[in-house]
Every structure is written in C-alpha cells, then in structure tokens.
Amino acid sequence: MPGLDEFEIIARYFTAHEGNDVLLGIGDDAAVLDVREPIVVAVDTLVGGVHFPPDLPAHSIGYRALAVNLSDLAAMGANPRWATLALTLPEADEDWLQAFASGFFELAERHAVGLVGGDTTRGPLTISVQVIGTTTGGRYLTRGGGAVGDDVYVTGTLGDSAAALPLLARQSAPTAGEAELVERFRYPTPRVAAGLALASIATAAIDVSDGLVADLGHLCRQSGCGALIDIEHLPLSAALRSVCSVQRAEDFALGGGDDYELCFTARPEHAADVKAALARSDTRLTRIGQLVAGDGVVCCRGGQPVPVAVSGYMHF
C-alpha cells in the first residue's frame, strides 16, 4: 500500500499522544521537553526476524517495542516520561500501522509516556525506541551497587517467554498454559512500579532480557562480586510447569531471555522494606540467593553447586 507518505503516517497514527511537560511536540525538527532534574535515557532496537518472528501480531510488536525500553527504565528506578520512535518499514500497510500504534499507545498511556518525536523510513522492519525518564529526588539504581551479603531477588516468574518461542508459530489450538506463555511473550510487563518503589531500597538492579544467569552476571561484574542462586527457589509459573518438566522449566528460567522481570539486590536488613515495596506495586517477589565474594553466578541445588550450561542471548 504505497499510498501513505511519511508525513501522513505520522499525522494519522503517531500524533496527539504527547503527554505532559512537552513545550513543543511532534511536527518540528525536534521536540522540546521541560525537565528540571536528571534524566534517564535508554534505547533498544527490535529487528523483525531477529528479536521477534516477522508474523508476530503488529499490536504485540508495538507494545513490546516500548515495553523493552520501559523495562530498562524500571531497572534504573526511573519514572518514564517520554519516548521517540524510529520506525523502519518495508511498506506502509495501514492495518499493520493501526495495530502497531494501538499496541504502542496502549502501554504508553498506561505509564503516561508521551510520544514526542520519531522518524519513519522505508526498509527492513526495524523499530528503535528511545525513552526518557526522570529520577525522584535524584535517586536511581545501577548494576554496580551490590555488595557481598546482599540478598538477590527477582520479580514475577522466569522462563515463560523463552518457553513461548517455539509455540508462536504453531498452528494447532494451544492449551490454556501454552496460551498464557504466548501472551507473556507478546505482552511482557515492564516492572515500572516495582522499580520506582525499589529506587531507595535496592542496592543494584538489572532487567532480565538476555537470561537470568547472563544478566545477574552483568550485575555481579559491575558490583565486583559473585552470586549464589538456589535453583529450587526460581519462580516458575504454573503455565510453564504445565508445558514441560521441572528440569526444562529451570533451564528456561536460568537461560531464557525476554522475561523483562527485574533482578535486584538489597541488604538483608531491608528485607521487610523490599517485601512491602513489592506488595505496594502488586508484584510477585522471590528471593533466589545472595551476593558472595568472588565472581560469576553459581547455581546450587540442595546447597550444592551444580553446573549449568547457559549463555545469554548474543546478537552477534
């Protein structure tokens, strides 16, 4: 459908969602935003056929493109405010654009994120979203603040999205558990409220995009310590356990990406505060281990280290 040019696409699908504190929004050379405090900036790209199957529903693609970025801000304990969208499309299919925009703005409106700029270009399907957040009182979380003795926690459940991957292309009717996993892949929940609640409690945080072992490994490296995690404490959803053995579910939870849960650390004496903060944000919380002297992530079962062969998702 070659009928729409880039200006029509922007006017029809991507305006009038600008949010607050926008001095100048879409339609000029740049946007002007009224900020008076440190900003938090993240960018993530989704490439069709690499980060998602090309036939994933456009509504889900739009939602996920924003969700993976909001997840980065959640891991910083930041408050998401604005986004820009660089959308490269093979063709200007109006149904696709309508569904994409609808998914994007469904999530944007839930978090009061304004779309303030963008660029639409022709080419292979590639979506880069940049989000800008603000800090509360200048506080934010990093990967590097953990210390030996800190508890290691995760939000939600792990492994669901990885288990969904082989199900996405299946033609047969899914079971209830399978359908739930596919929904988790299509519509991950960025843990924004949890991140904000943790900003003054947690010592370090990262979002689980490449897999727990890989991402906790980044946190350990930047915090200058190691981690011991208890495989038997991994939070596995009933849906995940309904489609595979416990052993396989644990593998998904340790190595699978795309969950967009938070993995974070906190001092043991703040355990009650952590619990209260996550309860306020209505987010499931599981303590899975602790930071220890050394480096790397060691997985234990019944108190004994067990070898796990997982590596984070590598784009190259």
Place this chain on the structure above:
Amino acid sequence: MPGLDEFEIIARYFTAHEGNDVLLGIGDDAAVLDVREPIVVAVDTLVGGVHFPPDLPAHSIGYRALAVNLSDLAAMGANPRWATLALTLPEADEDWLQAFASGFFELAERHAVGLVGGDTTRGPLTISVQVIGTTTGGRYLTRGGGAVGDDVYVTGTLGDSAAALPLLARQSAPTAGEAELVERFRYPTPRVAAGLALASIATAAIDVSDGLVADLGHLCRQSGCGALIDIEHLPLSAALRSVCSVQRAEDFALGGGDDYELCFTARPEHAADVKAALARSDTRLTRIGQLVAGDGVVCCRGGQPVPVAVSGYMHF
C-alpha cells in the same frame, strides 16, 4: 567476522566518549544525564540502500548518521549535548566498525557531544541516532514562528548533495568539482553555530533535508503563510556549476535533499543582526526571498513566477 559479540563491540568502539554532565554512562540499563533546563530531542534513521548507497565508506556513514541529527538541533537553535546510537548491522566487521566509529566521533568531538547509550543488533544495516540538546535561556526556534514580510534566508550552498548522488558510484577519476560535491554528500556540515547564533534573532527555521521547496513549504504551512523565492538568488557552489548547466543546478538547489543547510526567516529590521550572527559563525548567508500572504512556495525569476516541478524526498 562473527567473533565480536555486542558487548565487545560496545566496549571496543563506543565507550569513553561520554562528554560532560553524564552521571552514569554506557554500560548500565540506561544513562543518567544532569540537566536543569528544557531539553531538545530529535531522532533520525539512515537505512542502507535507502538513504545512502550501501558501499558508502563507513567513516562517512558514521559521520552522516550524527550530522543529520545535529542538523535538526541546529534548526532548533539548540546546543547539542548527548547522543544515543541504535546500530543494526548485518555482520560485525571490525574494519567497518572502526571506520564507522571514527567518523561518528570525529563529528561528535567537534561539537562536544557525548555518546551515552546505544544498542547493537543484527539485521539489515540501519542506524538510528537520537540527540539531546539544551536550550540557552529557554530560547529555541520552531517552524511556526514566521510572519508575512519576514525575509527568507539559507546558509551555505544548495543542491550539491543531490548532484553528488549519481557520482558516488562512478569508478572513473572525478574532476575537482565532482570530488567536492561527493565530499559534500559524505560530510555535510550541520549548522550548529549558526543555529545557536540565530536562536534569539530568527523567527522560524528548518533544516534542508528533503529539498528547499519541500522544507520551506513545511515552514510556511506551520507559520500560516506563503513564500516567494527568487531562483536567481539561490546560492550555487562553483563545484555544482562546474558539473552541470545553471538550469540543472537550480533544479538541484530547489528539489534536492541532503544539503543540511538551514532555511530560516527573520524580520527585515533584523537583517544586520542576522548578517552579524552568521559572520560570527563563519557561515555563508543568502537572502532568497520573503514570506507573503497565502500558502505554498512560489519561485520567481526576474520578478515573474515560474512553475517548478519538485517534490521533497518521500520515504514512502
């Protein structure tokens, strides 16, 4: 060359250029920037084979990817401060990456722009850069501030990049003029200093990325007026005039994109201020016409309107 993963690419080529006021830079889930005044945000994507020939030297691709974004900030009269880079690559070729990064940072350092975040992914060559600038005293330029009677100006010369396009793939040795045009395409000059100098003088501004008639048309629409421009006043470079007829050169200047000059308007009583501001920023200045009642851009020769068949570059 599949040897480099995304973390190695970032560590090897894209760190240690973070700039000032960076509270937290590359290597965490997001960057934290210390701003205390309105920010100006722009994003532009370059797709290989769409916005540039795929065999354009990587040094030029890196330079241009930032230049087109700095040009947007220049049109706002903003001071560029930070950038993020979303780089999608078919393969991790180290020579290509080295040259790309070298071109990107050559321009970044010239303008003290820090690279504070990014994402490298595998896929067809696509580069999205987002830039964040700050305003001086809250002042910025828009496309919508022009009024009937304002003078219309452009910086530099027009049409050079469009004339260079057919020369980029030529194997034979170029003439001096041809080589100069190719250089203009490869290394456009974002008019940052001119934009800053104009922030308190000009009434409206836009950068010439899609072609003068198209871009001045956007400025007119948002300013609620029309424009009369004098074809005989178009600034044509000696290089452009050396490779084609004056008529053809004028066509390139009116319709060709990729020049990244500024087109702006100012009150006639500020003509001396405009001249002084552009002289301070060492930028060629040409008055090409004025804003008039009505709508659209009318081109004149010897005071008489002449039809011109140009349309801006359309991505779809």
